[in-house]
Amino acid sequence: MAAGQGRLAGLSVLVTGGGSGLGRAVVDRFVAEGATATVLERSPEKLDNLREAHGDRVRGVRGDVTSGEDNTAAVEAAVSAFGGLDAFVGNAGLWDFGRAALDMSMAELENGYEELFGVNVKGYLLGARAAAQALAERRGSMIFTLSNAALYPRGGGVLYTASKHAGVGLVAQLAYELAPRVRVNAVAPGGMATDLRGPRAMALGDTSISDMLPTGDRLRRYSALDLAPSAEDYVAPYVLLASREESATVTGAVLDVSAVGTPRRPDPAP
Numbered sequence: 364m365a366a367g368q369g370r371l372a373g374l375s376v377l378v379t380g381g382g383s384g385l386g387r388a389v390v391d392r393f394v395a396e397g398a399t400a401t402v403l404e405r406s407p408e409k410l411d412n413l414r415e416a417h418g419d420r421v422r423g424v425r426g427d428v429t430s431g432e433d434n435t436a437a438v439e440a441a442v443s444a445f446g447g448l449d450a451f452v453g454n455a456g457l458w459d460f461g462r463a464a465l466d467m468s469m470a471e472l473e474n475g476y477e478e479l480f481g482v483n484v485k486g487y488l489l490g491a492r493a494a495a496q497a498l499a500e501r502r503g504s505m506i507f508t509l510s511n512a513a514l515y516p517r518g519g520g521v522l523y524t525a526s527k528h529a530g531v532g533l534v535a536q537l538a539y540e541l542a543p544r545v546r547v548n549a550v551a552p553g554g555m556a557t558d559l560r561g562p563r564a565m566a567l568g569d570t571s572i573s574d575m576l577p578t579g580d581r582l583r584r585y586s587a588l589d590l591a592p593s594a595e596d597y598v599a600p601y602v603l604l605a606s607r608e609e610s611a612t613v614t615g616a617v618l619d620v621s622a623v624g625t626p627r628r629p630d631p632a633p
């Protein structure tokens with residue numbers, strides 16, 4: 364779709380971790396809906412791929428979401444390249460590969476906590492702080508990527524589940540603090556095969572969730588809808604929440620699109 368058309372025509376969005384997986388799918392769809400995107404991402408290769416795919420509709424900023432300075436630089440890049448900011452998508456995350464509390468040494472727990480909460484919670488908060496003023500000027504919105512683990516156990520281990528539950532608190536409190544000028548919402552997707560990594564402090568920095576979920580069968584078993592979704596299957600709620608017209612009344616909401624809260628019915632007897 365050409366610039367100027369689409370459900371997000373003319374909007375400027377900032378997506379953290381937009382280089383792969385769900386963040387990349389959100390960027391691709393937002394651009395297809397007529398938006399321009401700025402991406403804060405730590406991987407230079409992934410930023411190169413984005414540039415190749417989208418040219419000047421996407422501005423890449425290499426940096427780390429755990430740095431306030433990098434978040435501020437990303438917002439400044441979005442404002443200077445595209446004239447302002449309409450949506451901030453906090454999305455970069457780490458997983459703990461389902462490690463149970465008692466399966467971790469005290470050192471893994473201590474350092475894994477710092478690293479995982481640094482990205483999943485502090486990263487979202489610093490991004491929100493950096494983006495708030497620019498969003499207020501345009502009556503924009505924030506959208507955080509949470510997870511089924513923000514609402515239920517078993518979507519990760521204790522660190523990931525606690526970090527995503529903290530994301531629900533960020534949504535509730537920031538929606539309150541930033542009203543009425545900025546809407547703040549979240550999308551809680553279920554599992555999907557992406558490049559999602561773990562903390563280096565738990566020796567999981569080079570392991571990808573796709574290594575653990577090589578086929579869709581394991582995902583299907585958790586889904587009430589018998590689905591093994593891809594990242595692209597989850598992007599429509601982001602379009603809805605970013606659109607002022609389509610979600611003018613929505614703030615403080617966590618859209619659970621994971622299909623794991625409703626238990627799956629047992630297979631019929633053969």
Ligand SMILES: NC(=O)c1ccc[n+]([C@@H]2O[C@H](COP(=O)([O-])OP(=O)(O)OC[C@H]3O[C@@H](n4cnc5c(N)ncnc54)[C@H](O)[C@@H]3O)[C@@H](O)[C@H]2O)c1
Pocket residue numbers: 379380381382383384385386403404405406409426427428429454455456457458482508509510511551552553554555556557558559560572594
């Ligand atoms: N994959 C799943 O099963 C699943 C399920 C539910 C929720 N999620 C959530 O989706 C979000 C996106 O994850 P994904 O599955 O697409 O994984 P992904 O690894 O493919 O994408 C995350 C991106 O964030 C970048 N990133 C990581 N740490 C960063 C940092 N400190 N600074 C800057 N960039 C950083 C990575 O380079 C990567 O490009 C995460 O918040 C994750 O918790 C994933």
